[in-house]
Amino acid sequence: MEKPISVRPEHIRDEKVKVLESVLPIKDEDIVLGQYEGYRDDPTVPDNSNTPTFASVILRVHNERWEGVPFILKAGKALESRKADIRIQFKDVPGDIFKCT
Numbered sequence: 001m002e003k004p005i006s007v008r009p010e011h012i013r014d015e016k017v018k019v020l021e022s023v024l025p026i027k028d029e030d031i032v033l034g035q036y037e038g039y040r041d042d043p044t045v046p047d048n049s050n051t052p053t054f055a056s057v058i059l060r061v062h063n064e065r066w067e068g069v070p071f072i073l074k075a076g077k078a079l080e081s082r083k084a085d086i087r088i089q090f091k092d093v094p095g096d097i098f099k100c101t
Helices: 009-021
Strands: 031-034 054-060 070-076
Touching: none
Parallel strands: none
Antiparallel strands: 031 054, 054 070
């Protein structure tokens, strides 16, 4: 999000809404769906099930700050490990709304 005019909750909320409204529509080529091997071996799952158990989506934000930066979201069940990774590389911007020294 861009720097809000203050740290008041409504100003922070407004900036969050702006960035969410800047998310471009997702294209079919930016989505991967899959099903883990052995899913249909479960007796509670129909043999002809095509229910996805994995999804990967690329989100793109159309604004000056995030143009060209893909946000890759992945989720699934029965993966090798349970984890949440967030990788961010911050760059300095002018101004400091928190008045840090």
